[in-house]
Amino acid sequence: MHRYHHSSFVSIMSATALFAAGCARLCYGQGNLDERLAAIEMQASKGAQLGKLETEALKLIQDFRSPADTGKVYAHIAFLYARPGANKQPTKVIAYATMALKYPLELRDSVRIYLDLGSAITSKYLTIGPSECLSHRREIVVPFLSGLKLLLDNGVPEEPVPSPGVMKFDVPPDAPEYQQIVREHAQQMEARKRADALNELVHLRFVLTNEICGLYSQGTDAMAELQELSSQILKNDAVVIALLAKTKAERAKHIK
């Protein structure tokens, strides 16, 4: 509650702007951290200047001081700069992702940060020249492997779990069966939400695996380096063997 008090000043100050700029701007100063970060992200999707949004997000650290909240703010700034179109500033992603990883993050955010960090390092070298990525793949692959390690440690499976539909219903609220069908509907909604959340992590595992294999399937053979790094970071023989096999298969696609 203290946090809301503190932020009320921002709300009052921005009340005038509400009429000119719409609700989303006011929402910077309202709600919990997730809501306020979501409002900033919405502005980013509408093309707002990222530098300004970065400043707005950094101000949130004054209101939300716990390590988890601070990490979340840094992570979301990294996500802002990792958006398509903002990739001309990979150094921003690298800086904020590195800061975010010093704090406790939710699993999904951590893995996304590792993915965006690896991608930003790739961007940095791609701007120098296409072959620069390959010269620095040792540096690029470490975040990808670290993200994969997190997923493996949390038991994220390789294959998605079934995620069925959520029923429609047309039952009058005064019908005796109404409460029962509402409960059943809520259970389906919850099951779907859980399955989707897990499947998002499964998808991240798939993406990270492909990034790692793709990186080492190009250029000169560096399978030994991949084996060394993946063994060192993943500490999971079965996954390392699978990674190497997939990379080898991908390498075979190249003509040279």
Added chain:
Amino acid sequence: MNGIIKNCVLTAVLVFLGMTVQLHAQDIYLWNDSMLYQDEDPWELAGWGNLTASYDVQFYYDTTINVYLMDQPFHYLDIESGSTSAEVLADVDPGATYYIISELFVSAFYVGPCYPDEYYDIFAFWWYGGETYGDWWYDFVMTEPSICVSEVSIYLGNLILEIDTPPRIVSSTACTAAGNSNNARTTIGLGEVVYISTDPAISVTWSVTGGGNVSPVSGTSTTFTSPKTPTTCTVHASIGNTSSTKSFSVLAPSGISVTLGSDSPLGDAGPPNNYIGARSLFDCTVLPTTVSFFYLSFRENIPGDSWTWPDSSAGSRGAEIVPWGVGCDNKTTDTVNSTLFGIGRIFNGSSYVDFGYSIRVPEEYQNGSGSWVSWLPGETHPREYRGSDQKARVTINATNSANGSWQGPYK
């Protein structure tokens, strides 16, 4: 050697289906072309070195072109020679750099008197028109008077054409659509997730135009999430000076196909006949089935309806919002329940009569900005009661109509 010109390397130009660089050496024009056959698997790259020469040049000289196709210095994929043209061909990787190099040689043959201490220019390009630039002389000095017979070949220069082949993009939708098992489809539903990668794997920069999102923005693969507004989106994979694109048509839901799944009567059959009503479970499929709407949030936005029963009593169905969603196959179920009413509702004072009322169930989906968009405003769920046997049934009128079975009356 005095008569050899310096290598003439022009700036590489990348133009597919007719890329050309030219070397103009006196009356000889040398140029390279290339063509990339992307319909082949693996891709094929053909390169040509060609020359044309004036009549005089052709009369007095022989020409030779050597053409090389390389993927790195001194690593030759193909080498061919010809007098006026030569073609090289090789399988190539997408997203790689190749070089087509043409070397031009000219041979001259001289028979005639020679005198000591005199210089002879048997190539003498300047005799036959064209500009004279560079060092074109092949000089030789005779020490004794004699008849000279001499054939000399000189290297006039080369051309290097650098070709960056664009990356090949492959895609796979996260969902297999019920009506199209090909996950490489490029017609997708609102909010669909598509995994996109380069094949073979090459690190590229990803971007999207027309809406939607790609993440991450660099690497060998990305995840494209289509916008929740119907449109056409294009995903770009860029590397160096070249790029490839893949376009997706994004469709909105267009209707709901319904079939009766099962009936679930609301009680034990009479007599005595005290209650009327019906309950049926319908199988619903969001159309079109060639795409998936798995990632789209739907809701029934029931506005509420009222009616008057034949016995003059009032009936009503309150407003309600019911969120729902489909699996990858666009399927879900819909339970329609009239609920139980006393049988007297359809008694008009003298007999049981046919009666019916309809519940409006307009459908909406949530777009990218969180607003709800009406897409099937005319869906209705009629309830019918039959006077003759006091049975009831429920129906869904969506894109098509499906009836439940006649049920009841109940004890």
